[in-house]
Amino acid sequence: xxxxxxxxxALRDExxxxxxxxxxxLPAETVLAERFRxxxxxxxxxxxxxxxxxxxxxxxxxxxxVREPRHLVARTNERHQWEKDRARQSLAERxxxxxxxxxxxxxxxxxxxxxxxxxxxxxxxxxxxLGVREGEPLVRRSYQTRYRQxxxxxxxxxxxxxxxxxxxxxxxxxxxxEPWPGGTQSQLHTVGIELDRVEERVTARPPSAxxxxxxxxxxxxxxxxxxxxxxxxxxxxxxxxxxxLPGDRTxxxxxxxxxxx
Amino acid sequence: xxxxxxxxxALRDExxxxxxxxxxxLPAETVLAERFRxxxxxxxxxxxxxxxxxxxxxxxxxxxxVREPRHLVARTNERHQWEKDRARQSLAERxxxxxxxxxxxxxxxxxxxxxxxxxxxxxxxxxxxLGVREGEPLVRRSYQTRYRQxxxxxxxxxxxxxxxxxxxxxxxxxxxxEPWPGGTQSQLHTVGIELDRVEERVTARPPSAxxxxxxxxxxxxxxxxxxxxxxxxxxxxxxxxxxxLPGDRTxxxxxxxxxxx
DNA sequence: GAGTGGTCTAGACCACACG
DNA sequence: GTGTGGTCTAGACCACTCC
Numbered sequence: 001x002x003x004x005x006x007x008x009x010a011l012r013d014e015x016x017x018x019x020x021x022x023x024x025x026l027p028a029e030t031v032l033a034e035r036f037r038x039x040x041x042x043x044x045x046x047x048x049x050x051x052x053x054x055x056x057x058x059x060x061x062x063x064x065x066v067r068e069p070r071h072l073v074a075r076t077n078e079r080h081q082w083e084k085d086r087a088r089q090s091l092a093e094r095x096x097x098x099x100x101x102x103x104x105x106x107x108x109x110x111x112x113x114x115x116x117x118x119x120x121x122x123x124x125x126x127x128x129x130l131g132v133r134e135g136e137p138l139v140r141r142s143y144q145t146r147y148r149q150x151x152x153x154x155x156x157x158x159x160x161x162x163x164x165x166x167x168x169x170x171x172x173x174x175x176x177x178e179p180w181p182g183g184t185q186s187q188l189h190t191v192g193i194e195l196d197r198v199e200e201r202v203t204a205r206p207p208s209a210x211x212x213x214x215x216x217x218x219x220x221x222x223x224x225x226x227x228x229x230x231x232x233x234x235x236x237x238x239x240x241x242x243x244x245l246p247g248d249r250t251x252x253x254x255x256x257x258x259x260x261x
Numbered sequence: 262x263x264x265x266x267x268x269x270x271a272l273r274d275e276x277x278x279x280x281x282x283x284x285x286x287l288p289a290e291t292v293l294a295e296r297f298r299x300x301x302x303x304x305x306x307x308x309x310x311x312x313x314x315x316x317x318x319x320x321x322x323x324x325x326x327v328r329e330p331r332h333l334v335a336r337t338n339e340r341h342q343w344e345k346d347r348a349r350q351s352l353a354e355r356x357x358x359x360x361x362x363x364x365x366x367x368x369x370x371x372x373x374x375x376x377x378x379x380x381x382x383x384x385x386x387x388x389x390x391l392g393v394r395e396g397e398p399l400v401r402r403s404y405q406t407r408y409r410q411x412x413x414x415x416x417x418x419x420x421x422x423x424x425x426x427x428x429x430x431x432x433x434x435x436x437x438x439e440p441w442p443g444g445t446q447s448q449l450h451t452v453g454i455e456l457d458r459v460e461e462r463v464t465a466r467p468p469s470a471x472x473x474x475x476x477x478x479x480x481x482x483x484x485x486x487x488x489x490x491x492x493x494x495x496x497x498x499x500x501x502x503x504x505x506l507p508g509d510r511t512x513x514x515x516x517x518x519x520x521x522x
Numbered sequence: 523g524a525g526t527g528g529t530c531t532a533g534a535c536c537a538c539a540c541g
Numbered sequence: 542g543t544g545t546g547g548t549c550t551a552g553a554c555c556a557c558t559c560c
Binding site for chain 2: 008009012048052053054071074077078080081084088194195196197198199200201202203204205206207208209219220221222223224233247248250251252253254255256257258259260261
């Protein structure tokens with residue numbers, strides 16, 4: 001086993017044993033280098049491994065710290081039925097609270113929400129997902145949501161609608177109408193679309209450089225990649241969204257009810 | 262922007278533009294160092310960034326290659342109802358195929374399956390998840406499944422049952438009975454337990470050193486962490502399993518049907 | 523044997539945090 | 542100012558792959 005691996009393993013074991021604990025500082029790199037009798041670049045390589053594992057966090061000018069685990073946002077698939085139940089309610093009712101507030105347990109005022117609409121032709125991937133021909137005009141809607149006190153959003157989402165399906169209501173083409181009380185299902189309701197089911201596909205990977213930038217992710221944090229497809233009662237896929245969620249603060253919850261014997 | 266970041270960005274852009282393509286080789290480190298007019302350690306740092314992003318793969322003695330994306334196993338929550346439907350069928354029927362084969366589209370012969378049972382007292386986490394007191398005896402069942410041609414499993418799962426609930430059938434305490442035709446729901450059926458719903462919680466993170474080892478993961482691959490809870494018709498959580506899935510070859514699919522208006 | 527990436531060293535200088 | 546991590550260099554030797 002290489003020296004840097006030995007050092008990394010020793011430090012990992014110590015952290016798991018609780019010395020130092022989450023939030024506490026590790027000794028300086030020079031101290032560690034001395035202790036393990038290796039050069040500074042080698043101990044830095046060891047710390048790089050632990051950082052990539054998400055175990056530690058290095059703060060420039062301050063030191064190396066044990067990362068604290070955090071899970072703040074739980075996102076459950078029961079939100080879809082909940083949203084559907086509200087889609088036809090009065091504006092006053094719909095304005096009370098949204099699905100994100102439901103997930104996070106926060107008030108609307110605690111959240112900063114942004115939405116930008118534009119129009120793009122369907123590429124091969126989206127055309128297949130939406131069941132339309134390539135080049136079909138789509139409304140692209142880019143969303144970000146963050147806590148008011150924080151600098152970075154906890155999710156970024158891109159939603160695609162087939163433009164032809166929503167032109168009946170011009171208000172659906174205008175991002176100044178966001179946040180739309182009641183969400184997408186309420187929007188679709190205005191053009192006579194009812195959802196039959198929601199399909200969600202989840203994978204995980206390290207963030208791209210851009211995602212790490214936008215979400216303010218530390219090294220050693222993965223992202224959950226969610227593609228959500230909404231299928232209406234006629235079997236058409238009427239919306240596709242791609243959502244990126246930070247893996248260190250998001251838990252996705254899926255409940256599957258079973259038929260009784 | 263640092264030199265290594267510049268180099269990483271330039272290489273990233275080239276890969277995204279398709280030069281080199283997935284599977285193709287990058288120039289040797291010495292060549293890249295010359296091209297970007299930086300030292301070898303610096304270009305190595307740049308490549309380290311791209312590797313951590315999952316964009317490239319470095320093969321000792323051979324070169325640096327653009328990683329090929331792969332998604333082989335799709336795991337859908339419809340499996341739960343499917344398993345429930347089969348739980349009460351005849352042995353002959355149940356033996357035909359299992360949920361994993363259904364997910365992967367493979368035959369039983371293509372897969373190598375291993376199961377080990379032992380007994381552990383419930384820790385705080387498991388006690389909370391199962392709704393029992395700490396120290397309650399649990400049956401721990403450790404599973405691994407891999408393709409016959411491959412060296413590493415594509416999932417590792419640890420399942421916990423409350424021992425008191427399954428002692429009525431001693432065969433459920435014996436790992437020599439695995440793989441049990443029809444799966445866990447069929448096993449639970451033998452002691453009179455019917456499931457009402459399955460709750461799954463998904464997060465993502467980089468693999469621990471041990472997980473990377475067991476699953477044979479390359480640097481720059483994240484894992485999906487799944488905690489599945491099975492709730493029976495009396496509202497008890499009767500099984501909890503923790504599943505680790507490689508993010509680069511797994512897609513989890515969740516379908517949420519909605520009630521009609 | 524030639525070419526490749528993996529490990530390791532010694533040391534320099536810079537940028538940031540904090541008292 | 543002092544201590545911390547971040548970047549960068551020049552170079553050595555090793556281990557693996559392939560011809």
